[in-house]
Amino acid sequence: MASHIRDINLWESGELKLSWVRSHMPLLDGIQKDFEKKQPFKGLKVALSVHLEAKTAHLCEVMAAGGAEMYITGSNPLSTQDDVAAALVHQGLNVFAIHGCTEKEYFEDIRKVLEVGPNVIIDDGGDLVTTLHGEFPELLPGVIGGCEETTTGILRLKAMDAAGALKFPMMLVNDADCKHLFDNRYGTGQSVWDGINRTTNLIVAGKTVVVAGYGWCGKGVAMRAKGLGAKVIVTEVDPVKAMEAVMDGFKVMPMLDAAPEGDFFVTVTGCADVIGPEAFLRMKDGAICCNAGHFDVEVAVAKLKAMAMSHRPARANIEAYTLENGRSICVIAEGRLVNLAAGDGHPAEIMDMSFAIQALSARYLVQNKGKLTQKLNNVPAAIDREVALRKLADWGVAIDTLTQEQYKYIYG
DSSP states (O other): OOOOOGGGGGGGHHHHHHHHHHHTTTTHHHHHHHHHHHHHHTTTEEESSSOOSSSHHHHHHHHHHOOOOOEEEEESSOOOOOOHHHHHHHOEEEEOTTTTTTTTHHHHHHHHHHOOOEEEEESSSHHHHHHHHHHHGGGGOOOOEEESHHHHHHHHHHHHHHOOOOSSSSEGGGGSSSIIIIIIIIIHHHHHHHHHHHHOOOOOOOOOOEEEEOOOOHHHHHHHHHHHTEEEEOOOSSSHHHHHHHHTTTTEEOOOHTTTOSEEEOSSSSSSSSSSSSHHHHOOOOEEEEOOSSSSSSSSSSHHHHHHHHHEEEEEEEEEEOTTSSSSSEGGGGBBBBBSSSSSSSSSHHHHHHHHHHHHHHHHHTTTTTTTTSSSOOHHHHHHHHHHHHHHHHHHHOOOOOOOOHHHHHHH
């Protein structure tokens, strides 16, 4: 066993968190029992880079129960929870992750989980896959394939595939219905406001919230803001998504027009410089900015810092930047993922579905070793259906089934 963590003595606190999420993740519990019997990953090394908190830790336990030799790191320096990392090491798993590490230390830990020569990759954002291709090309032949958790990572994979650079099959987990329809919409919607509310301790009702991006994550953030009593403005570059936002009852306008109106700004685009210097200068004094996209580039924090006359801590995990016009702009969690860098991430029941998709997709890769001809692969409909049926059964919900005559009528 190898590790690079803050302090192994924190394990009891981490185990308490793990115990809580285990009791609220019945899908993974059922999958773990299946994996224990069938050992689908026996003799295989799995490298995992996902936001390292309790729900992710339970996924690691499930994979290990299926015979995997786990090598674990985080996908964001501020989302790693040191006590959870310690709990996994206490169980005998290999963990390389420390909360608040530098960018250099972050990539050193990425390299440590890759140096072992993994057979399966579970990635969130694409850092494992891109580093493996760029720095460890000699290890690529040993990789059966991988799974990608988030929109940003899939965008990076598509760029690699278009350039002919992707060398092994990847499962597009984020695009599975039981992932993006629930994780991205309901999970992000709730956890973003959990992070904002617990960090700011300010009222949302009556305020104006500007949501940048109206994909599934943006839909969830806007919906929850409306439910909290906010007036919601959406900014978009996609005319179809902008139409959706209008028909869902939200104002739509360019960011520069929204900037003077907003009290809270939330970016969920996967793009860079969504809120930049010109927008900062138009904002109200005390406007609060945060990011719910994977990387800390959507709110241009570096440019804000460069243009500010001064900056100071305004509250724990909030930095206030004073501009030349005398107004201050507040940024939560350094512009990193607000729901994880300022909260505990998505609810356990939501991640139960997402990580069930991850675990079953990883099994699918192993079962189909050498058979997948495409580099980018959608999650099979059968996996989505299995997860949905498991979840409905957990809720005690029954649904109809097609008769043979109905099936023939629809499908021929």
